[in-house]
Amino acid sequence: MLLTAQIDAHHHVWRLARGDYDWLTPNLPIHRDYTLDDLRPKLGEITGTVLVQAASTEAETRYLLDIARTSDGLVRGVIGWTDFAAPDAPDRIGAMARDPLLKGLRPMLQDMEDLEWILRPEVQPALRALVRHNLRLDLLIRPRHMNHIHRLAEAHPDLPVVIDHGAKPAIRIGLFQPWGGQLRYLARTTNWCCKLSGLVTEANHLQWDLDDIRPYVDHLIACFGPERLIWGSDWPVVNLAGGYAAWRATTDTLLGGLSAAEKAAVMGGNAMRFYGLG
């Protein structure tokens, strides 16, 4: 018996005709529209979600906030986007933060040429503005960012940060180290949370099985503990590698060693606390 609401703390929706999804190319099987109506039948006991940006525009953030407002309480929070490097970023962040549904922002670091972009001087005022306005930072990083990312925590110890998708270890080619050691260091030296999501799309999309994923999930649990792990589906991206139900079942199995209370924290309680979901 779970003690709190179950939350899917990481999913998307998109309407291709909006035209700002640069990464969503026609060759991808998820190159079609996805709405909350597509998601609802998959949710089961999940009663709340966090809707995450998929385009680097404020227009998409407004679109997501509209969807959240009209979702009958399903979408409890939105993670949006603004250009952190813009000179007026602090003011824009202040204005965006007036919407109580906006819980945080996410720059798309994984696709940037400069791996250390988040440490650039012109980005720092935006990060300080996040702290001032009680917003969180979703950190969309890959293992290649992990040699320097601890400097973000050193510069902004008060910034609430969640690492998306366990920092996306390349499971398909067996990349465990140095990811594993670097993640342990980050977990030990920061108070950051980490999302238990997005892992199956880093495995071989068509052939992954439980044993491919297990060492990575075990490591996330060992590093962050059940009090700093936050479950998410990464739907519809998860459709590339088996879909919502398969990932849900996989995590059910791999979290089998946790107590009911610990599991409830990962599956909802931590998201409620971290994002301040009502």
Next chain:
Amino acid sequence: MTRFAPPGPLGMGGAPLGNNLEAVSEDDARAALHAAWDAGIRYFDTAPQYGFGLSEHRFGAVLRTRPRDEFTLSTKVGRLLVPNPGKPSARGNWIDPLPFRMKYDYSEKAAWLSVEQSLHRLGLSRIDIALIHDIGEDTHGRAWEQQFEEAMAGAAKALTQMRKEGIIKAWGLGVNRVDPCLRALEAADPDLFLCAGRYTLLDHSALDPAMGGLMDACARRGARIIAGGPYNSGLLAGGTTFNYQPAAPDLLAKASRMNAICAASGVDLKSAALQFIAAHPVVAAAIPGGKNAAEVTQNAALMKAPIPGEVWATMRAEGLIPENAPTPGNM
């Protein structure tokens, strides 16, 4: 993404001048390097390991006489050389090496030290490219993943910093396997891979999606390949060894058929071997070695020799080269 890459299509590999498997005289070494320059080759690759410093000394002695901005030089990190009194005549593959022994060290500190020591041996004030040497299962066995981890958190960090400070222009790995390259593309921000023998007429591992698709992965990150071992240690140069081992019968048959196709058009198989590699847009340069002026001059001529389109068409039709491999004039 614009990353620095060495000038191609032909460079010069430095293992032979470290007395790899056979001794090379000082005169031959010097003449080989001058011949490379005269043939227009402007990219040179060496390593501390090659003859325990001998290759670096020889490359430096000649390259020092040339304008520094006109050539590109790469060397390796990951093995520090330690003085070794009581010089043996041969150690491993190295004949008459310098009186040093190797100490593996893939740490951040060792990378800085290694680059500086290389500069002293070379007698030059800078190198252009630093490559983390031999972090693969072929060198370290099953412990390779630990070495890889140390290298990514250590040497890779140092080399990224050197690139940022302009001390080097690019960094990467120098290996014989595709796996470490694929992993390094995920774990760090390398510019290029000197990958020996994994993209040749006979070995298409770097192109194979089932082996991770290194060529495509490089293209996505803007990274480049420097193709070492273009003749697969002999089989494509009229010999019978593949990766320094006796070649399997199917490979022998394949090489023999390729040789026949080339001969029918009056083409040297070695010429096809070099030009096939250079035709891939991810490849920056092929770097055969050369232990004297004649070999080096011949490599340069082979890279330029005309090859009729029918050679490639026949190899393609017979399934000797994969569908997705570009060939000269068909890119």
